[in-house]
Amino acid sequence: MIEINSPNDLFDRKNFTYDVDSKTTKLIEVLAPYTFQNKITCNLKGCHTPHKHGYLILIEDGRETNIGKDCGRTHFGENFVISRDLERKKRERLQQINKLLSIQAEKESLLKRLDELSNRPYGVAWAVRSKINLRKAIGQDVFNRLSERARRNNLTIQEEKERKPAEIKRLHELNPRSKREDHRYYQIDVGSFTSLDGIAFDFQNVYWENLDKDIKEILDCDTARLTTPQLRKLITKANNIEMVFEQLNTALSQLIRFFTPENFNLLRYLSLDDKEKDKLQKLAWNVNKGEASLGWLD
Ligand SMILES: [Zn+2]
Numbered sequence: 001m002i003e004i005n006s007p008n009d010l011f012d013r014k015n016f017t018y019d020v021d022s023k024t025t026k027l028i029e030v031l032a033p034y035t036f037q038n039k040i041t042c043n044l045k046g047c048h049t050p051h052k053h054g055y056l057i058l059i060e061d062g063r064e065t066n067i068g069k070d071c072g073r074t075h076f077g078e079n080f081v082i083s084r085d086l087e088r089k090k091r092e093r094l095q096q097i098n099k100l101l102s103i104q105a106e107k108e109s110l111l112k113r114l115d116e117l118s119n120r121p122y123g124v125a126w127a128v129r130s131k132i133n134l135r136k137a138i139g140q141d142v143f144n145r146l147s148e149r150a151r152r153n154n155l156t157i158q159e160e161k162e163r164k165p166a167e168i169k170r171l172h173e174l175n176p177r178s179k180r181e182d183h184r185y186y187q188i189d190v191g192s193f194t195s196l197d198g199i200a201f202d203f204q205n206v207y208w209e210n211l212d213k214d215i216k217e218i219l220d221c222d223t224a225r226l227t228t229p230q231l232r233k234l235i236t237k238a239n240n241i242e243m244v245f246e247q248l249n250t251a252l253s254q255l256i257r258f259f260t261p262e263n264f265n266l267l268r269y270l271s272l273d274d275k276e277k278d279k280l281q282k283l284a285w286n287v288n289k290g291e292a293s294l295g296w297l298d
Pocket residue numbers: 042043044047048049067068070071
């Protein structure tokens with residue numbers, strides 16, 4: 001059977017012909033159906049309609065061309081088109097089932113990768129634990145503010161300073177139409193977190209609800225009994241597996257990069273409470289001395 005997966009599979013065929021006149025030459029046979037993402041034009045003279053779904057056609061003199069589905073129906077009849085569509089759908093289903101079967105054949109290695117991703121040093125289990133430990137160490141409020149910054153990717157910490165009366169007066173005189181009050185405070189950049197992406201990432205949810213659950217659903221399914229919508233859903237999940245593995249790996253390395261003395265030094269600026277600020281300062285010192293670090297949070 002001829003497989004047509006891209007427009008070039010048509011155009012590169014030895015006897016392919018453009019612009020065929022169906023009045024002077026006979027279209028004999030449909031060689032293969034195709035479906036493309038982008039439209040191509042029908043090669044019948046006077047038609048040239050762009051289409052995504054069409055057929056590779058054999059002409060009586062041995063040349064070949066392509067026509068869109070509507071011309072296919074005109075020249076070969078409704079029943080033919082329907083049977084070709086059925087055949088296409090059957091073939092699609094077979095390809096999808098083969099994909100699931102090939103994943104099921106990799107069961108052992110897939111489960112091993114899944115387990116390794118969670119249980120290796122600084123894997124997902126570590127990430128979940130270390131974020132719980134971090135929340136305990138820095139307090140819920142500061143952790144929430146940190147998470148909020150992570151969500152907004154707001155890395156730079158600014159601090160508000162108050163100007164001295166003489167300085168306020170000077171600035172006001174420079175611009176007499178401004179209000180005095182507007183010059184009273186100013187912001188300085190204290191520093192920037194190196195990475196907060198690992199803080200924003202929901203390891204638990206992505207690993208268990210997305211990756212683990214999807215993989216086990218694919219491994220446990222009976223491919224012979226899947227309805228078309230079920231099959232389609234599982235294929236989408238199957239196509240995402242490698243991407244989710246990669247997402248988790250990236251987020252893990254980002255979370256590892258969060259646990260630096262520089263980042264801990266900035267945490268006290270997220271607190272509004274003096275006692276808590278002191279506590280965070282001490283924590284930062286301990287991280288600096290290496291007493292509280294990745295290992296401590298493990
Ligand atoms: Zn046409």
